[in-house]
Every structure is written in C-alpha cells, then in structure tokens.
Amino acid sequence: MVDLNISQNRAQSRQYFGRCNWLVILCWLILFLYLSYVFSLFELTTERFLIGLDNGAKFLGRMIPPNFSRHELLIEGLVESLQIGIIATAAGVLLSLPLGFLAARNLMPIWVTWFARGIIVLCRSFHPVIVAILFVKAVGFGALAGVLALIVASIGFIAKLFAEAVEEISLKQIEAIRSTGASFSNIILIGVLPQVMGRFIGFASYQLDSNLRNSTMVGLVGAGGIGGTLFAAFQRFDYDFVAAILLSIVAVIMVGEGINNVVRRIYR
Amino acid sequence: MINLSVNTEERRWSRFTLTEKLIRFVFYVAILSSIIVSIRTIQVIPEFLYDAPEQMADMLNRMWPPDLSYYPESIHEALLETIHIATLGTLLAVIFAIPIGVMVAENITPYKWLNWLSRLVLVSSRSINSLVWALLFVAVFGPGPLAGVFAIAFRSIGFVGKLFGEALEESHQGPIEALQATGASKLSIMFMGYWPQVLPTFWSVLLFRWDINIRESAVLGLVGAGGIGVSLSTALELFYWDRVCMVLISMLVVVATVEFLVTQIRKRII
Amino acid sequence: MSQTSDHQDQVKIQNMNRQLVIKNLRKEYVPGARVLDDLTVTMHAKDITAVIGPSGTGKSTLIRCINRLIDPTSGEIYFDGKDLSKLHGKQLRIARRHIGMVFQEYNLVERLTVMENVLSGRLGYVSAWRAWLRKFSTEDISAAFSLLEQVGMADFASQRADALSGGQRQRVSIARSLMQSPTILLADEPTSSLDPKTSVEILELMVNQAKSREIPVIINIHDVSLAQRFADRILGMSNGKIVFDGAPAELNDEHLKVIYGGESWLT
Numbered sequence: 001m002v003d004l005n006i007s008q009n010r011a012q013s014r015q016y017f018g019r020c021n022w023l024v025i026l027c028w029l030i031l032f033l034y035l036s037y038v039f040s041l042f043e044l045t046t047e048r049f050l051i052g053l054d055n056g057a058k059f060l061g062r063m064i065p066p067n068f069s070r071h072e073l074l075i076e077g078l079v080e081s082l083q084i085g086i087i088a089t090a091a092g093v094l095l096s097l098p099l100g101f102l103a104a105r106n107l108m109p110i111w112v113t114w115f116a117r118g119i120i121v122l123c124r125s126f127h128p129v130i131v132a133i134l135f136v137k138a139v140g141f142g143a144l145a146g147v148l149a150l151i152v153a154s155i156g157f158i159a160k161l162f163a164e165a166v167e168e169i170s171l172k173q174i175e176a177i178r179s180t181g182a183s184f185s186n187i188i189l190i191g192v193l194p195q196v197m198g199r200f201i202g203f204a205s206y207q208l209d210s211n212l213r214n215s216t217m218v219g220l221v222g223a224g225g226i227g228g229t230l231f232a233a234f235q236r237f238d239y240d241f242v243a244a245i246l247l248s249i250v251a252v253i254m255v256g257e258g259i260n261n262v263v264r265r266i267y268r
Numbered sequence: 269m270i271n272l273s274v275n276t277e278e279r280r281w282s283r284f285t286l287t288e289k290l291i292r293f294v295f296y297v298a299i300l301s302s303i304i305v306s307i308r309t310i311q312v313i314p315e316f317l318y319d320a321p322e323q324m325a326d327m328l329n330r331m332w333p334p335d336l337s338y339y340p341e342s343i344h345e346a347l348l349e350t351i352h353i354a355t356l357g358t359l360l361a362v363i364f365a366i367p368i369g370v371m372v373a374e375n376i377t378p379y380k381w382l383n384w385l386s387r388l389v390l391v392s393s394r395s396i397n398s399l400v401w402a403l404l405f406v407a408v409f410g411p412g413p414l415a416g417v418f419a420i421a422f423r424s425i426g427f428v429g430k431l432f433g434e435a436l437e438e439s440h441q442g443p444i445e446a447l448q449a450t451g452a453s454k455l456s457i458m459f460m461g462y463w464p465q466v467l468p469t470f471w472s473v474l475l476f477r478w479d480i481n482i483r484e485s486a487v488l489g490l491v492g493a494g495g496i497g498v499s500l501s502t503a504l505e506l507f508y509w510d511r512v513c514m515v516l517i518s519m520l521v522v523v524a525t526v527e528f529l530v531t532q533i534r535k536r537i538i
Numbered sequence: 539m540s541q542t543s544d545h546q547d548q549v550k551i552q553n554m555n556r557q558l559v560i561k562n563l564r565k566e567y568v569p570g571a572r573v574l575d576d577l578t579v580t581m582h583a584k585d586i587t588a589v590i591g592p593s594g595t596g597k598s599t600l601i602r603c604i605n606r607l608i609d610p611t612s613g614e615i616y617f618d619g620k621d622l623s624k625l626h627g628k629q630l631r632i633a634r635r636h637i638g639m640v641f642q643e644y645n646l647v648e649r650l651t652v653m654e655n656v657l658s659g660r661l662g663y664v665s666a667w668r669a670w671l672r673k674f675s676t677e678d679i680s681a682a683f684s685l686l687e688q689v690g691m692a693d694f695a696s697q698r699a700d701a702l703s704g705g706q707r708q709r710v711s712i713a714r715s716l717m718q719s720p721t722i723l724l725a726d727e728p729t730s731s732l733d734p735k736t737s738v739e740i741l742e743l744m745v746n747q748a749k750s751r752e753i754p755v756i757i758n759i760h761d762v763s764l765a766q767r768f769a770d771r772i773l774g775m776s777n778g779k780i781v782f783d784g785a786p787a788e789l790n791d792e793h794l795k796v797i798y799g800g801e802s803w804l805t
Binding site: 170172173175176177178179180181182183185186187189190191194195197198 | 605607630631632633634635636637639641643645646647648649650654658659660661662664666669670711714718
C-alpha cells in the first residue's frame, strides 16, 4: 500500500517538476537568444568591452583625487540647484493639493475628474529633461526653465498619488461628520484631510528628494543648477573637478534624505 | 438626573503639546524662509517670465503638424534601440543588485561594515542621475548604446538593490526558522526560505524599474548614449520643430504602450 | 394661574415639537421596489423607540431618511416645527446640528484623537478656519471633557481613535453625538459590532443619557431581547411596512413570526 503511494507521488512530482522545468528552460533560452541578438546589434564584442574597461581605469585615475579648488563655482551651482528644487516642490505641492482633490472620483463629478486627470497625465508623460528642454526653448536658459520643468514633474507625481489616496478613504467617517451638520469645508478638513495628510506629506517629501536630484540634472540642458557646471567641466576634460561635483551632489542628496526622515517623523 | 455640580477648574486642551508646537513652528519657519530666500535669490529674468506664454505658443505652433516622414527615417530604429538599452540595462542591474541587496539586508548579512558599504553603493547609484552616468560612460566607452546600457544599469542598481534588500528584511522569519531547525545550509535557506518569499516583490520591482528605464533611456541620447534621444537631439539642434514633435509623439506612444503592458502583466501574474 | 397654564402650554408645545411625525414616507432605490412603503408613525418625546426587523427591510433607510443621509422619494418628516424632508443646504445643516447619530461601525475619524472626535460634534457651529486650527471655545472643551467623563472615557482624551476597542469607540461616538446638544438621538445598529456584555453597557449609557436630557431616541437593533429590555416602544418592520407597534411586553412569538418570517430561528 505504502509502496504504491510513493511511486504514485514520484510520478506526480515528476510530472509537475517536468512541466515547470520545461517552461523555465524555455525562458532561459529566450533570454539567451535575445542577449545574443542585442549584443550583435550593438556590436558589443569582448574586444570593445575590454578597451572600455581599460578606458574606464584611465578615466577613474583622472578623477581621483577629486579637485575642489574651484569651490565657488561648485557652491554657486549647488545653491542654484537647491533653489530650483525647493521652489519647484513648494509650487508643485500647492498646485497638486487642489488638483488631486479635483481628480478624485469619489468627491467630484465625472467631467471634472476627467479634466484634472488629463492635466496630470500630460504632466507625467515626459521625462523632466525633455520638459526642461522645451521650457528652455520657450523661456530661455537659466533657472526659470528648470523650476517650471520640475513643477510639471511634481504635479504629475504628487497629484496622481494624492488623487488615489483620496479615492481610498473610508466614506463612513465622512458620513458621521456630515450627520453633525458640518459645512462642506469642515467635512473636508475633519473628515477627509486627516485620512490623507500623512500620505500627502510622504509624497511631498519624496518629491522634494526627487526634485533635488533632478535639479542637478536639468542644468545639463541649460535649465540652471549644477548640471551646467558639470557639463562644462566634462567638456573641458576636467575630470577631477567632475569627481568633486559628483561627490558634492551625493552629499547634498544624502543630507536631503536625512531631513526627509526627520520630516516624516515630525508629521507622523 | 443631570449632574449640576459646577466645575471650577478650567480644563484646557490643545491639539499638540508645547514641545510639538514649538518643533512644528520652527519647521514651518524653516520651510517658509527657505522658500522665500530661494525666490529672492534665484536668478530669473522677469521679462522672460512674462514673455513665456507667447514663446510657448510660438513653439507649439511650429511643432504642428508633426513631420511623419521622420519616423521611418530615423525614429523607428532609434526607438527599438532605446527599448534594447532599457532591457539590457535593467538585466545588467539585476545581476549586481541581487548580491548587493543581500548584503544590505541586516537579517541576512550580520556584518555591519558590509551593510554600511553596500548601502553606500546603493545611495551613490541612486544619487547620480542616469544622464550623468551616461556622460561618464560616454567618456569611457565612447558614444553609442553601450554607454547607455551601463548608464541605465548603474542607475538601476540603487533602486532595485534598495527595494530588494527591504523585501528581504521584511520577509517572514517563520519559514526561515523552520529551515534552520532542519540544519539546512545558509545557501539552501536563501534559495528555499527567502527567495520564494521575495519573488513577487522582485518581479514587481523589476517590471517597475523597466518601465521607468524606458523613459530614462529615451533621453540618454541627448548626451550621445544612443537611443531616440539622438534623433531628438539632432532635430532640436537644427530647429526642425515638426520633427521634434514627431519624436515626442512616438515617445508618448511607446511609454503609454509599455505602461499598459506592465499593468496587464501585473494583473495577470503578480 | 394663567402663568402656570401658560408654562404648561409651553412645555406641552416643547414636548409636541419633540415629537417626530413621519407621514407616508416612501423610498424607492429602484422604481417600483419600495424599501420604505408609505410609512406613517408618530414617535413621542422622551420615548426610547426600538425598530426591529430582518436585514434589508428598510430599518437603516428609515433612520437615515430622518437626518437625510438618504433622501426619501416622497413623504414628510416633521420635527421641531419643520419638515425635514424638504430642507436643503444651510437649512438642512442647521437641522442636522440638533440630530445626533450613533453608527454601527462607530465612524470615528480614526487618525484623530478621542478629544478631536468628540469636539467634531460641534462642527456644525464652527467655521472652517477654526476647525482646521482646532480652535474650539473653552465652553466646548469643558463640555467635551465632562461628556467624556459621563461616558467613562475621560482618561483616553489624547489617544488616537484607532487605538481603542469597539466598546470604547462607541462610547466616544456617543459623546460626540451628545456634544451636539441634540434634541433627538438616532442610532443605527449601535451594538451589532459589539460583544453581548458591551452591548448592554452601551445601550444603558445611551438610554440613561437620553432620559436625563429628555430627548427621544430611535434605535435600530436586530437583537430582539435587547430591544425589549431597553425600549419603551417597539416598531417591527417587514418589507418596508410597520407590522408591529406597541410596548415590549406586548411582543409575542406570533408578532415575531410576522416580522421576521419563518419559525426556525425561534427558540
């Protein structure tokens, strides 16, 4: 009796594992074929790769030690990036709050939410760099283009997630507040906001962090900030200055993340 | 009977304690002052600001109608190249991100210095934009998609590694303990205890990052790292706005399709 | 002489105003399917009225039509000299200020503290600005503390609502509704989410508070024994109509069969 069960089990498990294995092998095969195709497409030969590694080593050598001698330029660039990041986040947050509410399907009529969501989707569609390029062409070089581009990016992120958070609230808590005879604004303030404020602050601080990162990059296309300094240094082959800039950027972002955590804790 | 006794002591209540109020006040002041300082010191030429709507309208005017012939001429191949860059870059990132993610998970790697070091690697990877990575790799490998692949990969390691490490740290210890009790080796515990638990998160993060990478790869060409950014860059430099518009439209279509695909895959498989 | 009779008249008028008069109340969610079928009933001041009946028979709809969380299709609801079913906008809000409601799932704002939840009973009276800054008057705050004591939750004033047990939440919910200085109290299955012992405590609390304020209470409840124990009057509903109206002592098995249909659940 027992023997029969074991051999049955073995046959069943072979069937099961056999089927699984077949699928897994197929996946690996597809992956292998894909990689070979792309490697040849990109002309990724081992020779090119080794030359690249060699270049890389030389490159690293020129970057170390990082050169902080031009620190006024560096600080100027960093400060401008900070300004861009802060203003863009502040404006983005201010605009996203009402826009997110307007896009919430449980609070607003359909045509209003379609309109609001349309704006949000438009803001999200393009990479911030591309938006920055367009703004540079429209309003000229400098920080203004950067700020506008990052405002667009912020709205695309915060308003979307905020709308989703509002749609997920419990309507029961609102029902109770309604029954006390509270006005519409009171219902929003006491019924809706406490439920979503925590998440909103989370989104806002995440976007501040993201904007600080992006503000270092929009300068590459002329939209102000340290990206411009970085690009110029690259073009002049000042790789040790490049290294200095990169290190400062990483440092600033780490500080930003630290502050981020503090904000989260304060606002529960 | 209603209690008619008079309560002589006035009881106070406020939403926050004094210390909380102070901290929040300091914070508001800090935020507000940083915003005001930024606005006052930022170098913006006001005339450009007022001019902006007119300039934008002019630009949009020049973009329409888009140059459809540009698509077969240059965009199609470039789009495919972009997708390949994104895919290859994501795969490459995963190869590095998994071991680093294991090293950063404090419940798996008990050595503090290793945790700290891998966290540093992940933070640096995330702090440097893919565009900046692209610049670096173009200087190393020369212009072309190879630089793009490495740029995407090095940027994604931070993202995937961080989320993977967090998933490992948050996995249930129950099955792990059970396996430990059987005397299994550390490696077996990894494969049979942790891996099956983090698998759904892993795929989810992978798909998410691939989606983001498609967007990122599209712009790498602006610094010469291949993909559709190159077509965009050429069109921009020559002021062919209708071609620029065509490129933007194609980007939109690709990004929308990829997002749709990813949402469908998420629904079915994860 | 005339003074006392004047005063008596006044009291009578006051009491009459505290009557809830429902006439031909009808509610159809889908045309033709009547959840409330031309209900007509008068509930007297100082009465504890329990509404019993199977699920889906319109008990909850009835309660919610009174404070217009649900709009009736037709009919009239007179209370305090006004037809509640015809009020809109600001008028409706003013009327709601004096109608307290206790819900089955407590419906507290989870992320706010007990104190903030109780004070939210005054939201019909404060402006948005003061609500946001949580600037309530000292009278309101004293009243809130006193109410918390009366419901036995004085020690929990600074705790977040989601840290409380079901019974504790319902107490806070009762305090909130009393904070409105209501002239009528509605309760929609206030004990359905609570264990038997807590259910009794909550109902005792509600009934005592209502009696001491001399306001009518209408309670939706599915536990018949609890209804009989605490109510002065029982309304049995079935299929949107009132099929029983009388004192708890008069409720017998025959009536229950009509209300609930079937016998198998009767012991």
